[in-house]
Amino acid sequence: MNIFVCLKQVGARDSALRIAVDRKWVEDEDLNFEMNEPDAFALEEGLRLKEKHGGEVVAVSAGPARAASTIREALAKGADRGILIEDDRFAQADALCIARALAAAVGREAHDLVLTGLQSDDFGFGQTGVIMAELLNLPHATIVMQVQAEDGGLRVKRELEAGWFQNVSMPLPALLTIQSGINKVRYATLMGIKRARKKPLVTHTAGELGIDMAASQTVRRLYLPHKTKQTQFITGSGKEAAAALLEKLKFEARAL
Amino acid sequence: MSVLVVSEQAGGAWHGMSFETIAAGAEAAAALGCPLQVAVLGSGVAGLAAEAAAKRVSEVVVIDDPALAAYTPDGFAAAVRQAVEQLNPTLVLFPHTYQVRDFAPKLTAGLGKAFLSDAVGIAVDDGKLVFVRRLFQGKLNADVTPAGDAPYFASIQSGVFRADALPDGGAPAPVRNLDVVIDPAQIRTRPEAPFQEAKGAVDLTAAEIIVSVGRGIKDPENIPLAVELAQALGGELAASRPICDNGWLPLERQVGSSGQTVSPNLYLALGISGAIQHVVGMKGAKTIVAINKDEGAPIFEIADYGIVADLFEVVPALIAALKE
Structure with a gap:
């Protein structure tokens, strides 16, 4: 299986988040x-499928030059080779742009299975994989909790909402x-890290x-979220804070 | 020009977020000065269409096709695409459900359009649509504008707009059937019936007091500390997703979009950052206490009482004080 x-x-x-001067x-x-982090689970699933069914795991990333270190990490964990599509603009690019790049790299090669994480920790679009499926004309499933290869195809367990699941x-x-x-x-072993260099x-x-690097959506302005509730902050040592909190829960909120 | 809300139902029952999204659509339509259309998709959905038409909307469009009886991304993307091509809306809004996450990016990519997913606000500024999205796990907000011409596409986060803010209309809105062609041969995935795993013994929804742990608990060896606090308070123990993913607590104790939705009298969040997937499961709690080292953690946005501190200093003190 080419994964x-x-x-x-x-x-x-x-990381400390400081809004840049241009906001x-x-x-x-x-x-x-x-x-x-969600991508690490996709990598692990790819490695397990390869161990079970044979084939190759290729780690692909679209990012600035620094993203090579993430591909090296994947190689250290067991991926066979890596592809970086390098451009500084990917650091702030939207899901359509990133997916176009990833699909272009994957589409050049024979592929049986493409895996992505659920969403990214920065932009949180949760779209890159589904867009790639459309661009590569592949059937897809999202939020997958289990993967079984059967009869030249796949049967996967999808997570639905509120504790429901579905096989597809x-x-x-x-x-x-x-x-x-x-x-x-898995963690990378020392041997894995050594091998990854080659x-x-x-x-x-x-x-x-x-x-096509044209943005399909643009951030105008970043800012701190408005609070929906007026939080009372309780300060002091652990003991003082604990006592003050219990006092407020008992007599102010009447929650105890 | 219109705002088109694509509602969601399964087996003839509404998804709860459908009417929240129609409420969002009503606001957007008012701001843009255009009609509000609601699309109902499925097989045998005439009854639901009539319910939607009772609300103050301009029109309900129905896409009723046996190929839409069970959800598939191929079938639903094809159906909504044809609806968009026929209706030519300015803005298409979806509820940000698991199902929408599964097919909407496919639809928009096919049209070469951006999808403003998981929006928490819509505004019209100088005639341009501006969406508010939450970045970096909810720590920062961004005003985002889609490029190019209409139609624009966005999904609305749960709990941002109120379904009960949507008034009933006078006379029912007109209901129109759309003709779409869905070739069953184009549907490449075969879905089976949804199922629930064997239900755990833990029913968190009945708990009056919940002590919930997140990543800040750091190590499974520290779980007993939270257990002790829950016992001292006479409450149940719960967790955010990463804790259950790590196997530190069973899945049946998970609160959030993929776990249980709770509304206890008191919810103590220990080392929980407050990612939206967790917050949707507990924001209905009457009193929320957050203890977290990171003062920028989004959990403090919804907390009634906040302690910015190391939970390993505060929790033992709480246990000691409760035992006194």
């Missing part, structure tokens, strides 16, 4: 970068967006692949 796993490099969840993005130099079958090639928590993600990582520029 392509799409990865995004995003600012780490615990259109955050200050990049404040961020530590990491593999988008489809032929290959296909695209799946993977729900976080579907598996337990694995092929090809870089294309967006220009080489002829990617």
Whole structure:
């Protein structure tokens, strides 16, 4: 099975977020970068499918040059090779633009299965995989909790809302967006990290692949959300705060 | 020119977010000064169409086709695409449901359009539509504008607009059937009937007090601390998704869009950042307490009481004080 796993490099969840001077993005130099967490589950699922059914896992990312480190991480975990579509503009690009780039890279090669995470931790569009399915003319399923290969196709368990699930079958090639928590993600071993240095990582520029970089949606302005409730903040040492909170819960909110 | 709301139903029952989205559509239509149309899709949905027509909307359009009896992304994207081509709306709004996440990006990509997913606000500024989206896991808001010409596409987050803000109309709105062609051979996925996993013994919806843990609990070894607090308060223990994903607590204790929706008297969020997927499951709690180290955590937007501190300092003190 030729499996392509799409990865995004995003600012780490615990990074300090400072709105940039132009108010259109955050200050990049404040961020530590990491593999988008939902994508890590997609990578793990790809590696498990390869271990079971054979084939190859290719890690693909559209991003600035720094995104190569996320592809290397995937190679260290067991992906066979990597493809980076490099352009600084991908850092703030919308889902349609990123999906066009990823689909262009995947579409050049024989592919049986394309996997993405559910959504990104930065923009949170939750669209890249589904757009790719349309651009590559593949059947797809989203929010997938289990993948079984059967009869030249797939049977997957989709998560629906409020504790409901559904099984869906489809032929290959296909695209799946993977729900976080579907598996337990492996760590890279030292040996894996060493091996990753010798694995092929090809870089294309967006220009080489002829990617349309036009934005389909534009951030006008970033700002802190307005609060919907007036939060009373309780300060002091742990003990003081605990006592003050219980006092308020008993006599003010009457919640205890 | 119109605003078209694509409602959602399953098996003849409304998705709860449909009328919230129609309410959003009513506001947008008023701001744009144009009619509001509501589309009802499925097989045998005439009854639902009549219910929608009782609201103050301009028109209800019905796409009734046996190929839409069970949801598939191929079938629904094809149906809505044809509706958009026939009706030529300015703005198409969807509820931000799991189903919409599954087919709307396919539809919009096919049209070469942006999809402003999970919007929490719509405004018209100088004749241009501006949507509010939440970025970086809800820590920042962004005003976003779609490029190019209409139609524009967006989905509306749960709980932003109120379904009860939508008045009933006088006389029922006209209902019109749209002719669409859905070739069953184009539907590539085969869906089976939805099912629920064996229901757990834990019914969080009945709990008066809930102590809920998130990533801030850091390690499964720290779960007993939360258990002790829940016991001292006489409440139930719950968790956000990452905790259940890690297997630190069973899925049946998960609160949020993929877990249970609760509205206890008191909800104590320990080390929970407040991602929307969690918040939709607990924002109905009467009193919300958040204890989190990160003062920028979105959970503080909905908390009545907030303590910006290390939960490992505050929680033991709470347990000690409750035991006194």
